[in-house]
Amino acid sequence: xxxxxxxxxxxxxxxxxxxxxxxxxxxxxxxxxxxxxxxxxxxxxxxxxxxxxxxxxxxxxxxxxxxxxxxxxxxxxxxxxxxxxxxxxxxxxxxxxxxxxxxxxxxxxxxxxxxxxxxxxxxxxxxxxxxxxxxxxxxxxxxxxxxxxxxxxxxxxxx
Amino acid sequence: xxxxxxxxxxxxxxxxxxxxxxxxxxxxxxxxxxxxxxxxxxxxxxxxxxxxxxxxxxxxxxxxxxxxxxxxxxxxxxxxxxxxxxxxxxxxxxxxxxxxxxxxxxxxxxxxxxxxxxxxxxxxxxxxxxxxxxxxxxxxxxxxxxxxxxxxxxxxxxxxxxxxxxxxxxxxxxxxxxxxxxxxxxxxxxxxxxxxxxxxxxxxxxxxxxxxxxxxxxxxxxxxxxxxxxxxxxxxxxxxxxxxxxxxxxxxxxxxxxxxxxxxxxxxxxxxxxxxxxxxxxxxxxxxxxxxxxxxxxxxxxxxxxx
Numbered sequence: 001x002x003x004x005x006x007x008x009x010x011x012x013x014x015x016x017x018x019x020x021x022x023x024x025x026x027x028x029x030x031x032x033x034x035x036x037x038x039x040x041x042x043x044x045x046x047x048x049x050x051x052x053x054x055x056x057x058x059x060x061x062x063x064x065x066x067x068x069x070x071x072x073x074x075x076x077x078x079x080x081x082x083x084x085x086x087x088x089x090x091x092x093x094x095x096x097x098x099x100x101x102x103x104x105x106x107x108x109x110x111x112x113x114x115x116x117x118x119x120x121x122x123x124x125x126x127x128x129x130x131x132x133x134x135x136x137x138x139x140x141x142x143x144x145x146x147x148x149x150x151x152x153x154x155x156x157x158x159x
Numbered sequence: 160x161x162x163x164x165x166x167x168x169x170x171x172x173x174x175x176x177x178x179x180x181x182x183x184x185x186x187x188x189x190x191x192x193x194x195x196x197x198x199x200x201x202x203x204x205x206x207x208x209x210x211x212x213x214x215x216x217x218x219x220x221x222x223x224x225x226x227x228x229x230x231x232x233x234x235x236x237x238x239x240x241x242x243x244x245x246x247x248x249x250x251x252x253x254x255x256x257x258x259x260x261x262x263x264x265x266x267x268x269x270x271x272x273x274x275x276x277x278x279x280x281x282x283x284x285x286x287x288x289x290x291x292x293x294x295x296x297x298x299x300x301x302x303x304x305x306x307x308x309x310x311x312x313x314x315x316x317x318x319x320x321x322x323x324x325x326x327x328x329x330x331x332x333x334x335x336x337x338x339x340x341x342x343x344x345x346x347x348x349x350x351x352x353x354x355x356x357x358x359x360x361x362x363x364x365x366x367x368x369x370x371x372x373x374x375x376x377x378x379x380x381x382x383x384x385x386x387x388x389x390x391x392x393x394x395x396x397x398x399x400x401x402x403x404x405x406x407x408x409x410x411x412x413x414x415x416x417x418x419x420x421x422x423x424x425x426x427x428x429x430x431x432x433x434x435x436x437x438x439x440x441x442x443x444x445x446x447x448x449x450x451x452x453x454x455x456x457x458x459x460x461x462x463x464x465x466x
Contacts, residue, residue, distance in 0.1 A: 058387075058430060059430060085294060085347075086347070111295065114295075120294050120295065121200070122294065134170075139200075
């Protein structure tokens with residue numbers, strides 16, 4: 001009986017998912033690459049992958065090019081919006097240019113949006129459904145996350 | 160059974176809200192030595208394997224080194240496995256198990272050499288970390304309570320004579336331990352940090368009525384982590400112990416004060432693992448009694464894995 005409890009706890013650790021549907025708070029930020037205004041509500045009706053990152057974060061550097069690939073593969077109903085939180089804007093800009101990122105990158109100089117979303121560690125990302133609700137919250141990034149996250153996005157796109 | 164249910168339910172409540180993997184702000188390979196590393200991310204495991212070589216060939220009277228001509232060698236090799244687990248965002252637990260190999264040689268007679276090896280003591284420490292260094296906080300503080308458990312033998316004999324307590328792999332007694340940590344990051348990435356770490360242990364008697372003296376350690380240090388692979392830590396540590404006791408009577412030539420400088424370097428192999436190498440450089444000691452052996456050199460080599 002005790003062994004079953006242990007297995008149950010271990011399984012719950014492995015498959016912990018946040019399926020709470022709460023509305024994603026709206027925000028506006030200036031794009032780090034072209035200074036155009038990025039407003040979350042402008043993308044209402046699309047599935048949004050919202051990602052917080054900084055240039056000093058090695059896991060972020062792994063994940064950012066992947067989002068570019070998704071943007072190309074998953075069609076017009078999907079959009080990546082990333083939020084850079086570097087203390088020095090130039091650090092974020094240099095990394096965006098080096099990785100040739102072509103999706104919107106808001107610069108959150110005072111961490112207002114990061115605090116709004118309680119993104120205290122990096123990378124921190126959210127999958128927002130077409131209704132504008134947060135469907136999934138993901139902390140960190142490792143190679144095996146790619147498939148898992150893509151499946152969730154594709155499920156939302158199919159709805 | 161009810162307690163088990165509460166533990167399971169509490170555990171599920173803590174673990175069912177997020178999906179986690181390697182993060183940057185406070186996860187990955189711990190850069191500080193195991194007892195200094197305060198926080199472990201929720202649902203994360205850190206495993207550390209540490210080897211320490213400790214030679215105690217210096218003879219001291221108070222704070223003065225005594226030079227004599229006696230042939231003397233005293234060495235301890237320790238192997239420590241430590242597992243840390245983040246229960247939730249504020250609570251984590253650490254467990255350590257040691258394997259110890261003691262060697263001693265005094266004089267040149269046929270029975271001058273003695274040795275003992277085996278599983279030593281274990282330690283379980285519950286840590287509470289209400290504040291962690293992350294995007295929103297430059298401070299981290301943590302406190303913990305633990306218990307040292309005598310898992311190994313403490314009555315090994317040689318030539319039918321029980322070896323002295325300092326040669327036994329295990330102390331044979333329980334201890335309670337209080338632990339604290341305060342850290343400050345100078346930058347968002349936490350590359351430059353200052354920290355203070357301390358612990359106090361109260362030691363019980365073993366079954367031969369011997370008790371190691373209560374011990375207090377405090378270390379202040381600075382760490383610098385380079386963006387890619389290398390990290391450096393420099394720590395100044397003060398340690399003091401009361402005299403050991405048997406049946407409540409103080410044992411002569413035990414207890415004292417030590418100040419050590421402990422520099423170490425870490426190399427991150429990848430996001431999950433790293434190695435570290437440190438040495439302990441004695442700066443000052445003031446030892447109780449007429450004569451005491453103490454550290455001549457010590458070094459540690461560690462491997463860390465996070466998942």
